Amino acid sequence: VSRVYLNGEFLAREDARLSIDDRGFLFGDGVYEVSRAVRGRLFEDDAHWDRLSRGLREIAISVADQLDAHRLREISLRLLDENDLTGTDATIYLQITRGAALRTHWFPPAQTAPTIFASARAFEIPRTLRETGASAITHPDVRWLRCDIKSVNLLPNVLAKQRAHEVGAFEAVLIRDGTVTEGASANLFGVVDGELRTHPLSNHILPGITRKVLFELAEELEIPIVERPIRAEELPRLQELFATGTTTDVQPLVALDGRPVGDGRPGPIGIKLRKALEIRMGTG
Numbered sequence: 468v469s470r471v472y473l474n475g476e477f478l479a480r481e482d483a484r485l486s487i488d489d490r491g492f493l494f495g496d497g498v499y500e501v502s503r504a505v506r507g508r509l510f511e512d513d514a515h516w517d518r519l520s521r522g523l524r525e526i527a528i529s530v531a532d533q534l535d536a537h538r539l540r541e542i543s544l545r546l547l548d549e550n551d552l553t554g555t556d557a558t559i560y561l562q563i564t565r566g567a568a569l570r571t572h573w574f575p576p577a578q579t580a581p582t583i584f585a586s587a588r589a590f591e592i593p594r595t596l597r598e599t600g601a602s603a604i605t606h607p608d609v610r611w612l613r614c615d616i617k618s619v620n621l622l623p624n625v626l627a628k629q630r631a632h633e634v635g636a637f638e639a640v641l642i643r644d645g646t647v648t649e650g651a652s653a654n655l656f657g658v659v660d661g662e663l664r665t666h667p668l669s670n671h672i673l674p675g676i677t678r679k680v681l682f683e684l685a686e687e688l689e690i691p692i693v694e695r696p697i698r699a700e701e702l703p704r705l706q707e708l709f710a711t712g713t714t715t716d717v718q719p720l721v722a723l724d725g726r727p728v729g730d731g732r733p734g735p736i737g738i739k740l741r742k743a744l745e746i747r748m749g750t751g
């Protein structure tokens with residue numbers, strides 16, 4: 468049975484109980500993180516903590532009395548241990564909401580404790596998909612204007628991903644105002660006219676931790692990255708396209724809306740970066 472963390476306690480998943488007044492349930496009033504652990508080692512945990520802290524600050528939830536970087540590290544490692552995940556690949560899920568209180572749109576009383584939940588589970592890398600590439604569809608980006616906050620309000624992402632899923636595609640390439648922003652659950656990189664491009668950090672995309680690591684790896688490999696959005700009309704000229712994320716690694720996208728990307732096979736830049744990421748994570 469899996470063991471989870473909820474508000475200071477470690478307990479069996481089926482014993483974990485949330486209030487029906489929890490604002491995460493009622494409003495999606497919270498943020499989350501998904502991070503990776505490889506054989507008991509946390510990957511980029513400081514970066515995940517920094518993004519989480521920033522998100523909490525942006526939506527004015529304080530966990531000062533409950534959580535800090537050190538405590539989160541302890542919780543994560545204990546979850547790996549209690550779930551027998553120290554020898555394998557795993558993901559850690561963390562969600563923080565504004566807590567449970569009588570339903571009002573405005574913030575609850577100041578003494579309302581945030582809800583803090585964390586769990587861990589085994590992650591199996593879909594190696595074949597990484598190697599052969601996957602397909603994607605384009606989809607309108609109808610999300611709000613603070614996509615830089617990793618909010619649990621994921622309805623537009625869920626609907627876009629479902630559309631992709633229905634046609635056997637791996638990811639939805641989101642398009643806002645004629646430009647590619649990101650995927651429904653990943654950042655996107657593409658090669659156009661020999662230039663590796665990705666959307667710049669802004670309120671329109673999530674600042675992905677994998678995206679950040681890829682910038683570091685690309686610098687080591689002397690692969691220039693241009694932070695300029697890919698325009699919808701450039702999509703037919705894409706030579707490569709790949710999605711990046713904590714559970715996505717570097718996933719080549721070799722077909723878009725039923726047409727091949729480039730020659731329809733994973734391209735050399737994506738392959739190089741995927742391998743570099745595997746070495747950095749220790750999953751290669």
Ligand SMILES: Cc1ncc(COP(=O)(O)O)c(C=O)c1O
Nearest residue numbers: 652653654673675676677712713
């Ligand atoms: C919308 C969105 N963009 C990008 C990412 C990639 O972020 P990270 O590399 O931190 O997992 C995610 C990850 O889940 C996501 O949901």
